Amino acid sequence: MEKTTSQVKKSFFKKFLLFFLIFIVVIGGLLIKSWYLNPEIQKAKQYKQQVEVFNEKIQEERNKYLNDIYGATTPESTYQMFLEALESKNIDLAIRYFIYDKQELYKDFFLDIKNNNQWEKMMNDLLNPENQRGEITANGSYVIRVYSEDDYLIAQVALRQPIFSEQEEGISNIWKITEF
Numbered sequence: 001m002e003k004t005t006s007q008v009k010k011s012f013f014k015k016f017l018l019f020f021l022i023f024i025v026v027i028g029g030l031l032i033k034s035w036y037l038n039p040e041i042q043k044a045k046q047y048k049q050q051v052e053v054f055n056e057k058i059q060e061e062r063n064k065y066l067n068d069i070y071g072a073t074t075p076e077s078t079y080q081m082f083l084e085a086l087e088s089k090n091i092d093l094a095i096r097y098f099i100y101d102k103q104e105l106y107k108d109f110f111l112d113i114k115n116n117n118q119w120e121k122m123m124n125d126l127l128n129p130e131n132q133r134g135e136i137t138a139n140g141s142y143v144i145r146v147y148s149e150d151d152y153l154i155a156q157v158a159l160r161q162p163i164f165s166e167q168e169e170g171i172s173n174i175w176k177i178t179e180f
Helices: 002-036 039-066 075-087 091-097 100-115 119-127
Strands: 132-136 142-147 153-160 176-179
Touching: 039 100, 075 091, 075 119, 075 132, 075 142, 075 153, 075 176, 091 100, 100 119, 100 176, 119 153
Parallel strands: none
Antiparallel strands: 132 142, 142 153, 153 176
């Protein structure tokens, strides 16, 4: 009889253990289905990954500007370096004084001017200091306006220290051209 009771207990324990393991697997499967495979959770994970990639790209851009050597600590000095590069017809150097995402645009712009034989006229207007007036604007940019001999606005150059958000101050003390 003792062997029977012991065997019954062992059999009961094995069945209990089997049912308990089945219960754990079923509950685990339900949790996985409701949590891990949930479309909303998947979207949240995807969103988190996109935010991480975006933040990495921002940090890469921030590092570019932190290591940037093209420009000066005043907008007037950056503009003067830019003019010197243009005067020597070094377009590749001149565009480095622009913010990164505008460099190729202005490279094409200056190449068009050069190819259309307008370079000397542009340089005569840009190099005449009497035709230039600069001022700081309300948004922290420095704008240099170049006027013709007849007092017509012929060019406007906007410079700014690189920033990535309105709450952030300049990430670099170098001024870059944002618009020409």
